[in-house]
Amino acid sequence: MNRLLAIAALAALPAFSTAHADTVNVGMSGGYFPFTFVQQDELQGFEVDFINAIAAETGHEVNFVTMSFSGLIGALDSGRIDTIANQITITPEREAKFAFSQPYVFDGAQVVVKQGNEDTISSTDDLSGKTVAVNLGSNFEQLLNDLPNAAEIDIKTYESNIEQDTALGRVDAFVMDRVSSAQVIQQSPLPLALAGAPFSEIQNALPFPDTDEGRALRDDFDAAITVLKENGTLAEISQKWFGTDITVAE
Incomplete structure (x- = not known):
């Protein structure tokens, strides 16, 4: 009987391909607070805790590799890294190239402006004739290009100083995800404000090479994500960094 119970218990475990x-x-970029950032020489944030929790389930060792956000997709494509944990949005173009895990963050694109300008820029319609900044390599440039008034928006791509240039009036607004923008405004000494409501739903997931090895690793991570959702660990990590659960669709 004990042997049968042991077999049943093993069968109930998540189907990781190896206990390796x-x-x-x-x-990750290490420069996208509060998801991934460096403070007192320590890499930390929601994504760091999330990946460490996955590794605790799968048995993998994790080596975090930081670089500019714009270089992450190329690094994954060339095999220098195995996945990206940096709020990577699922898009049809990326799905055609990579094997994605299930979504683990549900968010929206948010316009941010210099404090005092939120009344004049209260929706994406008000971006016509304006200069709008986005992070280089992010999906937000495409989201702006998909707007009906895209031809009337001057889009600038940045590696850094996106918040500072908006606060100083060098650009009229910037776009990033709703959760990060709210956190940036809360933590930043710069006079910034949210402008209107989020204008596009975003689902973030982990991309892997679309190869046998990449898909096997994706499956291991995906099974771990399911466990973290079901046992509440993922929600706890979200509450720690955001004070709310951003890991479920509204």
Whole structure:
């Protein structure tokens, strides 16, 4: 009987392909508070805790590799890293190239302006004739290009100083995800404000190479994400960094 119970217990475990200690190279920018950032020489944030929780389930060792956000997709494509944990939005173009995990963050694109300008820029319609900044390599440039008034928006791409240039009036607004923008405004000494409501739903997931090995690693991570959702760990990590659960669709 004990042997049968042991077999039943094993069958109930998540279907990870191996119980290995292989090293997984996880790319992130280290410059996207509060998801991934460096403070007192320590890499931390929601994404760091999330990946460490996955590794605790799968048995993998994790090597965090930081680089500019614009270089992450290229690094994954060339095999220098195994996945990216940096709020990577699922898009048809990316799905055609990579194998994605299930979504683990549900968010929206948000316009941010210099404090005092939120009344004149209260929707994406008001971006006509304006200069709008986005992070280089992010999906927000495409979201702006998909707007009906896209031809009337001057889009600038940035690696850094996107918040500072908006606060100083060098650009009229910037766009990033709703959760990050609210956190940036709360933490920043710069006079910034949210402008209107989020204008596009975003689902973030982990991309992997679309190969046998990449898909196997995706399946291991995906099974772990399911466990973290079901046992409440993912929600706890979200509450720690955001004070709310951003890991479920509204």
